Amino acid sequence: MPQTQKPRSAPARAARATRGTSTKRTRTTAESESPPDEQLLDFYRRMVLIRRFEERAARAYTEAKVGGYCHLNLGEEATVVGLMSASAPGDYVYTNYREHGYALARGIAPERIMAELYGRTDGVSRGWGGSMHMFDYASRFMGGYGIVGGQIPLATGAALAIDYRGENDAVICLMGDGTTNIGAFHESLNLAAIWHLPIVYVVVNNGLGMGTTVEQASAEPELHKRAAAYRMDAARVDGTDPVAVHTAAQRALASARAGRPFLLETVSERLKGHSVVDPARYRTREEAEALRAADPVAAFAARLLTEGVLGEELVAEIDAEAVARVAEAAAFADASPHPEASTLFDYTYATPVPNDSRRLPGEALFPAPPRPGTPDRTEVLA
Ligand SMILES: Cc1ncc(C[n+]2csc(CCOP(=O)(O)OP(=O)(O)O)c2C)c(N)n1
Numbered sequence: 001m002p003q004t005q006k007p008r009s010a011p012a013r014a015a016r017a018t019r020g021t022s023t024k025r026t027r028t029t030a031e032s033e034s035p036p037d038e039q040l041l042d043f044y045r046r047m048v049l050i051r052r053f054e055e056r057a058a059r060a061y062t063e064a065k066v067g068g069y070c071h072l073n074l075g076e077e078a079t080v081v082g083l084m085s086a087s088a089p090g091d092y093v094y095t096n097y098r099e100h101g102y103a104l105a106r107g108i109a110p111e112r113i114m115a116e117l118y119g120r121t122d123g124v125s126r127g128w129g130g131s132m133h134m135f136d137y138a139s140r141f142m143g144g145y146g147i148v149g150g151q152i153p154l155a156t157g158a159a160l161a162i163d164y165r166g167e168n169d170a171v172i173c174l175m176g177d178g179t180t181n182i183g184a185f186h187e188s189l190n191l192a193a194i195w196h197l198p199i200v201y202v203v204v205n206n207g208l209g210m211g212t213t214v215e216q217a218s219a220e221p222e223l224h225k226r227a228a229a230y231r232m233d234a235a236r237v238d239g240t241d242p243v244a245v246h247t248a249a250q251r252a253l254a255s256a257r258a259g260r261p262f263l264l265e266t267v268s269e270r271l272k273g274h275s276v277v278d279p280a281r282y283r284t285r286e287e288a289e290a291l292r293a294a295d296p297v298a299a300f301a302a303r304l305l306t307e308g309v310l311g312e313e314l315v316a317e318i319d320a321e322a323v324a325r326v327a328e329a330a331a332f333a334d335a336s337p338h339p340e341a342s343t344l345f346d347y348t349y350a351t352p353v354p355n356d357s358r359r360l361p362g363e364a365l366f367p368a369p370p371r372p373g374t375p376d377r378t379e380v381l382a
């Protein structure tokens with residue numbers, strides 16, 4: 001990324017992104033105008049599909065169908081659906097390891113996502129990526145990163161590329177609350193602000209980085225306020241309300257496209273542990289019960305029932321559809337072949353390294369060229 005040079009179209013963006021407005025901070029809450037019934041139903045269907053998919057993924061993990069790490073979006077369905085429904089097909093999405101829901105909401109077939117979890121060749125990343133590393137350029141789903149904050153500079157670079165080319169797409173860069181303490185977060189926001197890049201940084205604040213609370217880890221726990229350091233527009237929104245998230249994301253994306261990058265904080269809770277193997281013992285029984293009682297999928301169903309958008313029969317129908325769709329995905333994944341072991345190093349950047357277990361720490365990987373006047377070390381060792 002150039003350090004001193006401005007992107008080609010930066011002046012145009014700069015003209016639109018006046019300093020006066022860049023200090024303004026909007027607050028977006030559930031005040032949003034209600035979308036048509038059809039769209040509300042679509043939000044609900046997508047949320048239920050994510051819920052059922054994640055439950056099935058957790059089950060598949062206990063059946064040893066899924067290996068490695070596995071982090072679920074349980075409790076974040078409204079956030080996922082609200083955000084992805086506001087994005088355009090040409091927008092780029094970068095996220096962390098908690099990604100299945102985003103892949104689904106971006107339109108990738110459940111079969112391909114489940115097959116990736118199972119490590120099979122029909123998976124999104126042909127079985128090489130697993131839960132944390134899904135990548136699908138066709139839907140501009142750019143991964144899937146296991147290093148906390150690793151996606152942020154890449155997403156910022158993609159926004160720079162869009163700007164160079166003068167395109168109208170935008171980038172959505174997702175991250176957790178814990179990620180806002182990583183250096184790359186601050187470096188990236190700074191560059192995005194001075195270069196007026198078309199990017200929305202979304203902090204999915206679920207209150208915890210593994211088991212550490214936001215208050216324990218962040219000197220400014222109202223995370224959207226961190227944007228002030230870069231004179232970036234920001235908002236905090238209820239992440240359990242898909243309509244509020246959708247509206248806030250639309251505004252944030254419009255701002256980004258106009259050359260004013262945006263920081264959107266969504267507030268929700270994850271219903272289970274950090275990953276499927278975390279029993280979340282740091283939560284009291286009362287806390288766990290309160291979480292279940294505030295389940296955003298159930299809450300949205302209740303709201304749509306009250307508003308007359310949903311009836312009990314339709315609730316059952318949508319649920320049955322989702323369960324069946326996910327069962328099909330699991331059957332598809334089960335039937336998909338494993339990748340050939342010989343392909344393990346395809347698409348890796350690293351050059352082959354001899355796996356020499358006899359080598360001791362500190363010893364050179366390859367024999368050093370003999371220096372004049374000294375005995376060859378490899379000969380001495382031999
Ligand atoms: C650079 C780095 N440090 C530490 C870890 C270990 N780690 C994995 S997830 C995580 C917590 C991140 O929390 P948050 O950003 O809030 O995301 P959440 O899991 O809550 O969605 C940590 C510390 C890592 N993967 N990468």
Ligand SMILES: [Mg+2]
Binds near residue numbers: 177208
């Ligand atoms: Mg978190």
